[in-house]
Amino acid sequence: MTKVTIIGATGRVGQYAALSISRIPYIREIQLYGRDGSQSLLDGITRDLIDSFAATGTASVVRWSCDLADMKGSDVVIITAGVARKPNQDRLDLAHENAKIVADLSKQVQMFAPESMIMMVTNPVDIMTSVALRYSGKKPHQVFGLGTHLDSMRLKSLIASFFQVHVSEVHTRIIGEHGESMVPLWSATTIGGIQISNLPSFGNLPIDDIMGKVRSSGQQIIASKGATVWGPGDAIATIIKTLLGNENRILTLSAYVKSEVHNIGDVCIGVPARINKDGVFPVSIRLDPLEVHAFQRSVERIRGLTNQILKNLEQSDSE
C-alpha cells in the first residue's frame, strides 16, 4: 500500500499535485490535509478528484482530513503549505513566515508518520528543506525539496526549442539555489547524447537570454496568472514516481549535501541525487572551475540565510 499525504492540499500547487500524483499507477492512497475551516473545500476537491479517477480509470483512493494524525502510515508527506510570493516579491521574502509553519508541521510529521519521507515544496524551498530536516529530526536522505528540478526542466524546454529537438533528447541540470544564484551545468548538458559544446550551433545559443528566462519564469507566471501550478505539480509527481517506483533516476533536488560536490556543502541545496525507495542520495560530481565557483557562491548565500532562519526559529522557540 503506497500512501502519500499532501499538507497544503487546498492550495493551488497542492490540488494539482494531488491530481498529477493520482496518475501514478502504484499510488494507492492520497491523503489531503487542510486546516480546520477548510472542510467544505477539501470535500469538493476530493469529489472532483474522484470524478477524474472515474473518467481515467485511476485506482487510487483519495481521502481528506483536518487532523494531521491521519497522515499515519504515509510513505511520503509532501508539504506545500505556506504563503506564496506575490508579483515583485522574492522567494526569500517568504522565509521568515514559512519557516515557522514548516518547523511546526515537520515536528508533527515526525510525531504521526515517523517512517515517512518529507518532500518540501514551500518556498524558499532550499531553506525550508533545512528547516524540515532540523525540526523533523529525520535522516538527511529522508528529507528533500523540489529544488532546481523545475528550473532544470525549464532550461531543458528552452534548449529543445532552440535546437528544434524533442525535450527527451536534451539532458541538462541546474544546481544550487532555486532562485537568483542557480548554476546551469553546461558541462553536463547533452543533446542526443552529444556534449552541447561540441555542436557547431552552440556558439549561437543565447545563454544569457535563456538563463534570464529560466530565472524569471516563476515571477512571469505569477505576474500573469497568479501562481505556478502545472509545472511544479507535474515535477512533484515525477519525483514521487521515481522515489516510490524505486527507479534509481538521478534528478536535481534540494538535499543535504555534505561534501559530494568539490567538498562544498553543509546545507540543503539543489544537487544531482540518486532517488530510490530508500530516499534521496546526492551523487559525487566534478564540475568545470567556473561552475565550481558559482556553486560555491550559491551554497554560501543559502547556508548564510539558512543559518539565520534556524537561529531566529531557535530564539522564538526559547521565548
Ligand SMILES: NC(=O)c1ccc[n+]([C@@H]2O[C@H](COP(=O)([O-])OP(=O)(O)OC[C@H]3O[C@@H](n4cnc5c(N)ncnc54)[C@H](O)[C@@H]3O)[C@@H](O)[C@H]2O)c1
Ligand atoms: N519549490 C517550487 O518550485 C514551488 C513551486 C510552486 C509553489 N511553491 C511554493 O508552494 C507554496 C504554496 O503555493 P500555492 O501557490 O499553492 O499557495 P496557495 O496560497 O494557493 O496555498 C497555500 C496552502 O498553504 C496552506 N497554509 C497556509 N498557511 C498554513 C499554515 N499555517 N498551516 C497549514 N497550512 C497552511 C493554505 O491553507 C493552502 O492550502 C508557496 O510557498 C509557493 O511559493 C514552490
Ligand SMILES: O=C(O)C[C@H](O)C(=O)O
Ligand atoms: O516562483 C515561484 O515563486 C514559484 C516557484 O518557485 C516556481 O519557480 O515556479
